[in-house]
Amino acid sequence: MTFIGNEISSILSKNRNKICDSWKKQLIIQSRTLVELIGLNQVEKITQEISDSLIKAVKTINTHEHEDYKKLEKQVAELSREMSLRNITPTETAQLIFFIKDAIFPILQEDYGQNSIIADYILFINSIVDKLGLLTFQIYLESREELIKEQQRAFMDVSVPVVKVWKDIVLIPLVGMLDSSRTQLMMETMLSAIEDTQSKVAIIDISGIPIVDSLVARHLITAASAAKLMGAECLITGIRAKISQTLVQLGVDLSGIVTKTTLADGLQLALQMTEQKLI
Amino acid sequence: MVDIPILMIGKNVVVPIQTELNDIGAKKMQEDVLYKIEKTTASGLVIDVSAVSIIDSFLGRILVDTSKMAKLMGTESVIVGMKKEVVLTLIQLGLRMENLNTALNLEDGLNLLRKLQETLHGKISG
Structure with a gap:
């Protein structure tokens, strides 16, 4: 051809x-x-x-x-x-x-x-x-x-673990990006955990979140106020130097929430708040 | 309409809301509670909402307002036992209810009241 x-x-x-x-x-x-x-x-x-x-x-x-x-x-x-x-x-x-x-x-x-x-x-x-x-x-x-x-x-199923670390204290370690749907899920699981265990303090650890922008900050504030409404205190731990810098530069006001650098500090504070001592 | 029971435990007024409240019921509850405080000169107020599964913006405001009004009469107040679903709706409605004392359950609420009253006393005597 x-x-x-x-x-x-x-x-x-x-x-x-x-x-x-x-x-x-x-x-x-x-x-x-x-x-x-x-x-x-x-x-x-x-x-x-x-x-x-x-x-x-x-x-x-x-x-x-x-x-x-x-x-x-x-x-x-x-x-x-x-x-x-x-x-x-x-x-x-x-x-x-x-x-x-x-x-x-x-x-x-x-x-x-x-x-x-x-x-x-x-x-x-x-x-x-x-x-x-x-x-x-x-x-x-x-x-x-x-x-x-x-x-x-x-992924969603495993994305928000809630751990009862001590009497009256629950811990929510967050890893990876935090978007709206995950925040919603996190809030729900956190509130159920507080309700079920009648815990007085919830610690949200954000050491595993790579970038905290104003949106993530807003999500965190929402979660904290939700815990507050239920009658539990909410601590946010894992705020590294870089994160605190960006938060202040973005003008995010986290003053209403107790924040700590390390989870260990947060846990210690939580123990104090619930009037418990490590023996 | 069902009357909301208003009880006294020690020097505290305790209001366990056992039914769903409509707007009128909420208003009436607020009035009754404030009269009770006036009559008994109670030092604390606990509103237990653990049986309420719907808190809309109106009832939310009533709760916040009642707490402010009680404060004006010299009575510290605590809202206790808010359910998970209620909290999620309130958050979605954008009602953060700041300046509102909350506790997980009645017992915690009474403990919190005691603490609040102690700090108040501390301020006055110190």
Whole structure:
């Protein structure tokens, strides 16, 4: 079989505007939400750029210099990244690319008018196979996401241990990043522990939290006031020099909460507060 | 409407709220408690909310206000036995209820009152 890239490329470049136009139209008809999401101007830009690159790439794809094709690949990769950042599903992005076929095939068919029936057949099968391909893709993705969610759940289960370290004293050692959902979970487990054990002091140890920003600080204040409302005192330990520096620079006011540098200090204070002595 | 029992233990008024309170009930509770303090010149007030599973912003404010009012009459007060769910709702509502004395249970509440009264006495005599 002789290389047909040149021929196709010349046909396509003759009809370049027509391809861009009908591709755009296809997109507007078949994936309206996508077009609405990224805007008509952006769609126009994408169709034009990729059509141009494709026309160039088709010409050289069978020779040793793949540079044009590499450029096309790069463009599509960039587009995919952008789409995923905008929370557009990979299926939709793939469809966006696939619709160029609907723009190109009629033009090729027009050129080889005599074989139009075969072209029709190919087109027909093609659209079905495309859909199947997309389906496998989507299912794979869904199962991966399911796995990630499950792991997140598993992590959540072990993420907030509450330890009763002494009579009337519970300890919550925190490790890793503290976000809103974890704070919520932490508060719930802490309050249940206080309720169940009727502990008078709760120590939250943040030595394992790498960065304490204003958001984390706010979460900690919330947790402390929750413990206070129940009638327990809340100590925060593990405030290192770096953390205290950032907190003051951020203007976070922790003055209502008792804080200590080390857990040992905190424990000692807690023992004093509950009028207990180590023998 | 059920009347909220108001008891005396030593020199302290103890209010165990055993039912869910609506706005009117809460207002009435506040009035009754303050009259009781006036009549008995009690030195402490304990409001036990361990049986209450819903504290909305209104009831929350009533509790804070009652405690402030009692303070004006020279009576220290403590809210005891707040449930976990109640605390979470209050926090979500943004009600921190600062300046409110709280304790885990009635016993702790009475102990806290004793301590508060002692420090007060210490201030006066010292």
